[in-house]
Amino acid sequence: MSLVIVGSIGLDSISTPAGEIQNALGGSAIYGALAGSFFTDAYIVGVVGTDFPIDGLNLLQQKGINLDGLEVKEGKTFRWSGKYNTWNKVETLSTELNVFADFSPQLPESCKSCRSLLLANINPSLQMQVLNQVSGYSHLACDTMNYWIYLCPKEIEQVLRRVNIVFMNEDEVREYTNKENIYSAARDILSLGPQWIIVKRGEYGSVAISNDDMYFAPAYPLEEVKDPTGAGDSFAGAFMGYLANHNILNRAVIKEAILYGTVISALNVADFSVKGLIDKTKAEIDVNKEQLVKWTT
């Protein structure tokens, strides 16, 4: 069974305390698909302009990522430029939506039999548009961001009522619920219907919360970070990629998914753009995951 990821595809220019990179492969769907591709067949649903580099397409294909849902549209690809003055906070220098401005996600036929859907961070109305195209999926997950929480909380609520897994960071959980305590806030979100909320805590890891259970994982310890971009997207992509092989969403599956998400997001932030994800093997990832288990048990 497979993973479908709907999200942004872009060219990022990023500056961090460790260096900088220009017009590099980025976007939530790219990070998510590369992360998910270690576990399952990953399908990207997104849009690029005619200026999108052929190298980028080749890389995705080499990693076995299915591009049936990739629309190539006359115009320029989505571009984002950001600067990290500290590791926890990014300052957006510019955003050019370009062809992404009119993105209207259409799932190709080949995505009808997939098991795992990740609605990466896009307008919740578009997330709902995708949800209305699928049936028979076991795992429906959404991510979001503070921008949409401010702009269209009602639309987010509609999405939350349809998914069974939610990815949010702590600030998003607090902003959406207007509650300071994340455990109490998580219960509010679970009351809308999701089975699990995965609260991302940056360098402190994550906690998965259901109505009657929790699982805490630290972040994978790193002595050097180069580029935090895509940490949450690669986490969610790996998580949902792992879930694509499991029909039932029990605690053991959630735990493994979180451990893999943790390991892969650490590989991602250890290098610029998607470089940290492309030359790794599943065996290396498993070694790191076992090490993480040892450090937590």
Add this chain to the structure above:
Amino acid sequence: MSLVIVGSIGLDSISTPAGEIQNALGGSAIYGALAGSFFTDAYIVGVVGTDFPIDGLNLLQQKGINLDGLEVKEGKTFRWSGKYNTWNKVETLSTELNVFADFSPQLPESCKSCRSLLLANINPSLQMQVLNQVSGYSHLACDTMNYWIYLCPKEIEQVLRRVNIVFMNEDEVREYTNKENIYSAARDILSLGPQWIIVKRGEYGSVAISNDDMYFAPAYPLEEVKDPTGAGDSFAGAFMGYLANHNILNRAVIKEAILYGTVISALNVADFSVKGLIDKTKAEIDVNKEQLVKWTT
């Protein structure tokens, strides 16, 4: 075998978003001893003034805490007043050292056969004075704070060279080493001689780091905090109290000590002053500890 705690004993006036309390039992030695007393005989070494409330002494004695090392001196007890505008940051409103200004810790004879020593947050010169009075202890631990790190880093280094366990929070680790990355910073501190550094991360839990191992624990999840005062002291007290029953400092012992420290510091912050520590049983603590293990494995 027993635990000796050297530190402050005071009367605290605290205001938090959950309420306030005046002239309540406080100080690092009090929090540490009450926490440690769940696991072993705890000895307090400290000083109070003649105004120290008899209720406070009675409480310590009821909890079986040995007061041979408690000096009662003519004058007023140490007083501290603080306000928490958020849970993570306290603003000190006033500090009256009073009899604590001339504190010169002397270990009584009854403390010579103890196993576990916790040098709570006091002037590192006084910590060294205590270290020069002990021999044959298995576990020597120190805590500290940013004030001493700025004022006398050389004296802290001397202490670090003599202890085998260090408690510091993330900010203290960074300030002392002048390194941003806590794993790299921890290695600098371990290079001075300690076997383990326990890095406290507030609401995100803690990580124990040795030269070749790590153990991560989340904070015990709480939906309501009332007073964060003494969180680190009760953590360290429980940790060192557990160690008092174990001669060898292996990973399994460190892990249990951290789990108990985590559970007890959560009980502490769930109520004002030491209230959260005094009406609990070891059996209740064990239930919480087993729950924490379930949430992390």
